[in-house]
Amino acid sequence: MKATKTLVATKNQASHTTPNIATDKVAIFGGSFDPPHLAHFEIILWLSKIFGQVTVIPAYQNPLKTPTTIPLQTRLQWCKKMCENIDNVIISDIEARNNRVMFACELARHFYAEYFGDLSNNDKQKSQNFTPPLYFVIGEDCLANLHKWKNIDELSSLVDFVVLQRGGAQKSNPKNFSKANQNNIDLLDFVKLHYVDFCPNALLDFKLNSGDISSTFLRKSLKQNPNNQNNNEKILQALPKNLRDEVLAFFAKTSLQF
Numbered sequence: 649m650k651a652t653k654t655l656v657a658t659k660n661q662a663s664h665t666t667p668n669i670a671t672d673k674v675a676i677f678g679g680s681f682d683p684p685h686l687a688h689f690e691i692i693l694w695l696s697k698i699f700g701q702v703t704v705i706p707a708y709q710n711p712l713k714t715p716t717t718i719p720l721q722t723r724l725q726w727c728k729k730m731c732e733n734i735d736n737v738i739i740s741d742i743e744a745r746n747n748r749v750m751f752a753c754e755l756a757r758h759f760y761a762e763y764f765g766d767l768s769n770n771d772k773q774k775s776q777n778f779t780p781p782l783y784f785v786i787g788e789d790c791l792a793n794l795h796k797w798k799n800i801d802e803l804s805s806l807v808d809f810v811v812l813q814r815g816g817a818q819k820s821n822p823k824n825f826s827k828a829n830q831n832n833i834d835l836l837d838f839v840k841l842h843y844v845d846f847c848p849n850a851l852l853d854f855k856l857n858s859g860d861i862s863s864t865f866l867r868k869s870l871k872q873n874p875n876n877q878n879n880n881e882k883i884l885q886a887l888p889k890n891l892r893d894e895v896l897a898f899f900a901k902t903s904l905q906f
Contacts, residue, residue, distance in 0.1 A: 674763055675810065676755065677785040678705040681723045682863045683895050684730050689888045691812060695785065696734050703759060704731065708743035708750065717867060720744050722898065730888045753799035756782060756806040782807040870899035 675695045681688060695702045706723045724741055731737045742758065743750050750758075764781055784807045786794075791811065797803060869883055884892055 672700050673781045673783060674701045674703060674759070675699040675783045675785055676703050676705065676759060676807070678707055678752070678755070680863060681706045681727050682718050683723065683866060683898075684726050684888070684891065685863060685866060685886050686888055687886075689730055691785070692731055692737055693734060695810075696736050699783065700736065701763075702734075702737045703740050704737060705740045705742060705755065706744070708746070708748055718898070726891055726894065729894075730891055732890075751798040752784060753797070753803040753806070756784070756803055760806055783810050784808070785810045785812065787812050866895075870896070 675698070677692060677695060679688065692702060692704060704727055706720060706727050708720060721744065724739065724744055728739045731739060742755070760782055784803075786809055788811050794800060866883060866886060883896070887895055
C-alpha cells in the first residue's frame with residue numbers, strides 16, 4: 649500500500665510560488681467544461697507552471713454527473729481556444745474520437761503507455777517505491793465518490809491525485825466521512841493525495857451565491873435570459889476574454905433548445 653502524503657499550497661502561494669513537484673511529470677485534467685470558465689483557465693495555467701505537460705480532456709460524459717448540454721466538439725474547440733497561448737498544454741480529443749465515456753483508469757492506461765511506454769514491461773512500476781509519473785487532477789468534491797470509480801485500485805497504482813481544494817475550505821479529513829463511506833476511508837489510506845488550496849487572486853473578488861464560479865451557474869444564467877445585459881456583466885467576469893463572445897452567442901442561439 650502507498651503511504652498517503654499531502655501537498656498544500658495556500659491561496660497566496662497558488663499565485664506566487666509553485667509546489668515541489670517534478671516538471672518531468674504529466675498532469676491529466678479531465679472535466680465537462682460545460683462551458684469552460686475562468687476558474688478552469690486559472691487551474692490549467694497554474695498546473696502548466698508545475699508540470700512538464702498538462703493534458704486536458706473534455707469529457708464525452710462524466711459518469712457521475714448529469715448529462716452535458718453543450719456538444720463535445722464545441723467544448724473541445726472552446727478549450728483549445730482558451731489554452732492557445734499556454735505552450736505545454738494539450739487538449740486531447742480522445743473521448744471525442746472514441747465517441748463514448750472513458751473511465752479514468754482507461755485514460756490512465758492509455759496516456760501512461762503513450763507518454764512513458766508499455767506498462768507490462770515496466771519493472772519500476774512493480775517496485776514498492778514506484779512513484780507514478782502521471783497525476784490526475786480532481787476537485788475535492790470527488791473524494792467522497794472516489795471509491796465508486798471503476799478499477800480504482802489499478803488507477804491508484806498508475807497515478808497520484810492532485811486534489812484542488814476550494815479557497816478557504818477546510819481540508820477534508822477521511823475520519824469525518826460517514827459510516828456509509830467506510831470503503832472510502834480504507835481507500836484513502838493508500839491513495840496518494842496532493843492537496844492544493846486553489847484560489848487564484850484573479851477570482852478573489854468574484855462573488856456568487858454559491859461562493860465560487862461554476863459551469864452550472866453559467867448555464868442556468870445564460871439559459872434563463874441570455875440577452876439580459878446585467879446578467880451578462882456577471883457572466884463576462886466568469887469567462888476567459890477570448891471565449892466571451894462565442895459563449896454568449898452560442899447560448900443566445902440555442903437557449904430555447906435546452
